[in-house]
Amino acid sequence: xxxxxxxxxxxxxxxxxxxxxxxxxxxxxxxxxxxxxxxxxxxxxxxxxxxxxxxxxxxxxxxxxxxxxxxxxxxxxxxxxxxxxxxxxxxxxxxxxxxxxxxxxxxxxxxxxxxxxxxxxxxxxxxxxxxxxxxxxxxxxxxxxxxxxxxxxxxxxxxxxxxxxxxxxxxxxxxxxxxxxxxxxxxxxxxxxxxxxxxxxxxxxxxxxxxxxxxxxxxxxxxxxxxxxxxxxxxxxxxxxxxxxxxxxxxxxxxxxxxxxxxxxxxxxxxxxxxxxxxxxxxxxxxxxxxxxxxxxxxxxxxxxxxxxxxxxxxxxxxxxxxxxxxxxxxxxxxxxxxxxxxxxxxxxxxxxxxxxx
Amino acid sequence: xxxxxxxxxxxxxxxxxxxxxxxxxxxxxxxxxxxxxxxxxxxxxxxxxxxxxxxxxxxxxxxxxxxxxxxxxxxxxxxxxxxxxxxxxxxxxxxxxxxxxxxxxxxxxxxxxxxxxxxxxxxxxxxxxxxxxxxxxxxxxxxxxxxxxxxxxxxxxxxxxxxxxxxxxxxxxxxxxxxxxxxxxxxxxxxxxxxxxxxxxxxxxxxxxxxxxxxxxxxxxxxxxxxxxxxxxxxxxxxxxxxxxxxxxxxxxxxxxxxxxxxxxxxxxxxxxxxxxxxxxxxxxxxxxxxxxxxxxxxxxxxxxxxxxxxxxxxxxxxxxxxxxxxxxxxxxxxxxxxxxxxxxxxxxxxxxxxxxxxxxxxxxxxxxxxxxxxxxxxxxxxxxxxxxxxxxxxxxxxxxxxxxxxxxxxxxxxxxxxxxxxxxxxxxxxxxxxxxxxxxxxxxxxxxxxxxxxxxxxxxxxxxxxxxxxxxxxxxxxxxxxxxxxxxxxxxxxxxxxxxxxxxxxxxxxxxxxxxxxxxxxxxxxxxxxxxxxxxxxxxxxxxxxxxxxxxxxxxxxxxxxxxxxxxxxxxxxxxx
Numbered sequence: 044x045x046x047x048x049x050x051x052x053x054x055x056x057x058x059x060x061x062x063x064x065x066x067x068x069x070x071x072x073x074x075x076x077x078x079x080x081x082x083x084x085x086x087x088x089x090x091x092x093x094x095x096x097x098x099x100x101x102x103x104x105x106x107x108x109x110x111x112x113x114x115x116x117x118x119x120x121x122x123x124x125x126x127x128x129x130x131x132x133x134x135x136x137x138x139x140x141x142x143x144x145x146x147x148x149x150x151x152x153x154x155x156x157x158x159x160x161x162x163x164x165x166x167x168x169x170x171x172x173x174x175x176x177x178x179x180x181x182x183x184x185x186x187x188x189x190x191x192x193x194x195x196x197x198x199x200x201x202x203x204x205x206x207x208x209x210x211x212x213x214x215x216x217x218x219x220x221x222x223x224x225x226x227x228x229x230x231x232x233x234x235x236x237x238x239x240x241x242x243x244x245x246x247x248x249x250x251x252x253x254x255x256x257x258x259x260x261x262x263x264x265x266x267x268x269x270x271x272x273x274x275x276x277x278x279x280x281x282x283x284x285x286x287x288x289x290x291x292x293x294x295x296x297x298x299x300x301x302x303x304x305x306x307x308x309x310x311x312x313x314x315x316x317x318x319x320x321x322x323x324x325x326x327x328x329x330x331x332x333x334x335x336x337x338x339x340x341x342x343x344x345x346x347x348x349x350x351x352x353x354x355x356x357x358x359x360x361x362x363x364x365x366x367x368x369x370x371x372x373x374x375x376x377x378x379x380x381x382x383x384x385x386x387x388x389x390x391x392x393x394x395x396x397x398x399x400x401x
Numbered sequence: 402x403x404x405x406x407x408x409x410x411x412x413x414x415x416x417x418x419x420x421x422x423x424x425x426x427x428x429x430x431x432x433x434x435x436x437x438x439x440x441x442x443x444x445x446x447x448x449x450x451x452x453x454x455x456x457x458x459x460x461x462x463x464x465x466x467x468x469x470x471x472x473x474x475x476x477x478x479x480x481x482x483x484x485x486x487x488x489x490x491x492x493x494x495x496x497x498x499x500x501x502x503x504x505x506x507x508x509x510x511x512x513x514x515x516x517x518x519x520x521x522x523x524x525x526x527x528x529x530x531x532x533x534x535x536x537x538x539x540x541x542x543x544x545x546x547x548x549x550x551x552x553x554x555x556x557x558x559x560x561x562x563x564x565x566x567x568x569x570x571x572x573x574x575x576x577x578x579x580x581x582x583x584x585x586x587x588x589x590x591x592x593x594x595x596x597x598x599x600x601x602x603x604x605x606x607x608x609x610x611x612x613x614x615x616x617x618x619x620x621x622x623x624x625x626x627x628x629x630x631x632x633x634x635x636x637x638x639x640x641x642x643x644x645x646x647x648x649x650x651x652x653x654x655x656x657x658x659x660x661x662x663x664x665x666x667x668x669x670x671x672x673x674x675x676x677x678x679x680x681x682x683x684x685x686x687x688x689x690x691x692x693x694x695x696x697x698x699x700x701x702x703x704x705x706x707x708x709x710x711x712x713x714x715x716x717x718x719x720x721x722x723x724x725x726x727x728x729x730x731x732x733x734x735x736x737x738x739x740x741x742x743x744x745x746x747x748x749x750x751x752x753x754x755x756x757x758x759x760x761x762x763x764x765x766x767x768x769x770x771x772x773x774x775x776x777x778x779x780x781x782x783x784x785x786x787x788x789x790x791x792x793x794x795x796x797x798x799x800x801x802x803x804x805x806x807x808x809x810x811x812x813x814x815x816x817x818x819x820x821x822x823x824x825x826x827x828x829x830x831x832x833x834x835x836x837x838x839x840x841x842x843x844x845x846x847x848x849x850x851x852x853x854x855x856x857x858x859x860x861x862x863x864x865x866x867x868x869x870x871x872x873x874x875x876x877x878x879x880x881x882x883x884x885x886x887x888x889x890x891x892x893x894x895x896x897x898x899x900x901x902x903x904x905x906x907x908x909x910x911x912x913x914x915x916x917x918x919x920x921x922x923x924x925x926x927x928x929x930x931x932x933x934x935x936x937x938x939x940x941x942x943x944x945x946x947x948x949x950x951x952x953x954x955x956x957x958x959x960x961x962x963x964x965x966x967x968x969x970x971x972x973x974x975x976x977x978x979x
Binding site (some may be wrong): 096097098117118119120121122123124125127128129131132133134135136144145148149192193196202 | 417420421423424872874875877878879880881882883884885888889892893896897
């Protein structure tokens with residue numbers, strides 16, 4: 044079992060417009076942990092994974108597997124097992140030969156090779172598929188061969204680059220449970236890349252949320268969901284609304300804030316988490332399900348104009364314009380939904396409001 | 402730490418040192434050293450030496466002055482060459498585009514047959530093709546003489562001679578450049594764009610003018626550029642139809658007359674034109690082409706239904722089939738003719754297997770066959786090594802000078818065979834470092850070298866295409882499983898792309914066997930290849946022997962075409978399934 048440590052890792056691609064793909068990343072993946080890099084496309088998550096695999100070398104910073112510095116070690120001497128987005132199975136080799144590839148490189152003798160291939164294939168429920176050609180397998184089966192090929196070498200670190208993105212929705216859920224089970228069984232440290240937050244939440248011990256090359260927050264799924272540190276994390280995880288309030292007094296650590304729209308203002312106090320800068324204006328995150336809607340003649344609330352109403356089954360999502368901010372409200376009761384163009388009053392559940400940094 | 406992680410000794414082993422080199426930034430430069438040496442020694446430097454020779458004699462100013470003199474022979478040759486090239490573009494464009502439209506847009510009796518044989522005339526080696534057309538359509542040809550007897554005329558009727566003859570050969574052998582590019586464009590075109598236009602109220606003609614044509618422009622431009630250049634480089638057609646006033650002919654004539662500087666001047670001018678063409682082609686292909694994002698509705702062939710249309714289509718198909726198969730049929734016919742049986746007759750009067758038996762039993766006639774196979778094999782091996790290395794380098798790595806390397810590899814593809822030969826003569830008439838201190842001209846090695854220079858780009862291109870279709874993640878997967886660069890290349894890259902390499906190599910081999918244009922300038926008696934032997938037999942009026950050699954080449958080409966088609970369809974199948 045291996046701990047992965049990224050110290051001040053920066054990756055700059057010189058050939059394009061000097062863009063910084065990853066900026067000062069400090070991450071520690073504990074031994075045996077299932078750790079996910081989560082973020083929208085272009086956030087640097089795959090670049091980070093490829094640096095751990097050795098396909099890119101960082102522009103600056105160090106990378107350690109336990110005490111072993113591997114920053115500029117060629118990929119084939121890192122002992123990682125990688126599952127690629129499109130699986131990258133060798134089309135000219137059979138299933139067994141694909142799985143055997145890494146073992147042959149390691150000069151494992153034929154007898155134990157056969158035994159370990161059998162083990163690995165049974166682990167991914169593909170016993171009996173040894174002699175199939177790759178093009179005779181379904182997408183889900185190919186995915187499992189790729190997993191077996193990566194695991195059979197008993198890698199120090201298992202790397203997974205969006206391994207589920209080519210599967211259909213149902214298979215995705217099954218497979219992610221399988222991956223998690225196998226990882227726990229094997230006890231391997233896993234670094235997983237995805238842009239799907241539900242997937243990340245479901246499988247991970249901890250998640251690093253990334254955006255534009257920057258790590259916004261690292262934490263357990265619940266922590267990230269309930270205590271987003273930045274406006275980006277709040278929006279990306281759970282689609283929170285982010286509103287800006289003015290500080291109008293009170294203690295610096297628990298200021299009195301005013302949220303206004305149209306001719307109405309809501310005043311309240313909230314405790315600022317330590318990382319939020321003490322400024323005149325504070326950004327607040329609130330989830331769609333923590334907003335309520337009432338008619339314009341009722342007391343309290345902020346006026347907003349409805350721009351769209353979507354019935355999604357479980358809830359009805361109302362999109363409205365609050366001042367110049369687009370907000371979404373999730374209503375459980377579809378019958379109380381307003382009409383497009385109507386003016387409504389939106390009231391936040393003040394206990395669920397959370398201050399975030401930019 | 403788990404069991405199988407490779408143990409690392411304290412001091413790096415030799416293998417580890419290579420590993421470190423193979424993943425360092427210097428590695429592509431290291432790999433390109435042999436490539437740069439070969440390209441410089443056998444392609445670029447010979448070209449520069451020819452340019453040097455063009456400044457000999459009366460000096461560069463005088464030579465190029467003479468060349469550019471508006472009333473001079475050279476200027477007339479250049480203008481004739483350009484004029485023939487332009488006319489060839491028009492003829493090939495009309496025939497090739499029409500064929501592409503007919504075969505992709507309509508369904509009619511005989512369509513499949515024509516589709517199967519449409520590339521045959523162009524697949525013939527340049528010399529065989531030209532000879533076949535001479536035997537068919539020139540004033541000693543079968544068709545004019547038959548028409549003469551039908552109409553009882555004094556002289557052969559409708560005989561193609563001189564420039565017209567050259568144009569006939571060019572049209573029949575070069576229209577595929579248009580046919581292939583236009584039909585590929587039509588197949589890749591989303592027919593729903595045409596449907597959208599007619600849905601918006603455009604008539605059939607307007608749809609063609611405003612939607613179809615603009616989308617075909619890239620195909621037409623690249624077809625035109627290639628036909629123009631191949632026509633500028635054409636040597637066999639003017640040779641057989643006695644058109645001396647063309648640049649390629651003048652290069653050879655000046656050389657034969659001992660005016661080496663002038664011959665070099667022509668070569669250099671032609672090389673410059675080729676280079677400009679290659680750069681223009683690059684530039685044009687680099688621009689965005691109109692590839693439809695979605696396939697939409699699959700291309701639907703319109704069925705020809707009216708009785709009159711079907712009759713016309715049937716007659717047209719039969720005529721087209723006869724015309725397309727006539728060259729090969731003529732070569733076959735003459736190959737089985739008895740010596741001296743084809744003088745004033747329309748077709749030979751007596752037939753025999755003698756010519757073929759003689760080819761394989763007579764030492765004198767067998768030697769060229771052995772020579773050609775041997776020299777082509779040597780050239781193909783070289784082409785594989787250099788072509789694959791170059792393709793791998795330029796496809797997989799980004800490094801300084803990559804564009805230049807890519808251009809240098811493709812340069813000989815754009816150079817006329819005549820110019821390649823003159824360049825090699827310029828460089829290897831004396832001993833130099835790249836010939837390991839030997840004079841190569843007059844030895845066995847000069848011909849394989851010429852074949853290598855001319856046809857290595859075919860291996861490069863075909864390998865390049867295979868590599869482009871190979872997911873780089875395959876190599877990364879191997880690397881992450883612990884395989885070093887060399888092992889990855891051997892166990893993953895090569896097995897995945899070998900079909901592309903093989904197809905390119907077969908093409909290079911078959912082109913080498915049929916090569917005439919460069920061979921005729923640099924062969925020696927002992928190394929005489931098949932195509933030169935054909936030419937010499939023709940001069941000796943041994944039509945049968947010449948045609949028998951020709952048949953051997955034709956058979957070889959068909960076998961190799963079948964093999965490559967199988968390779969291609971297997972590759973396509975494998976891709977579709979995965």
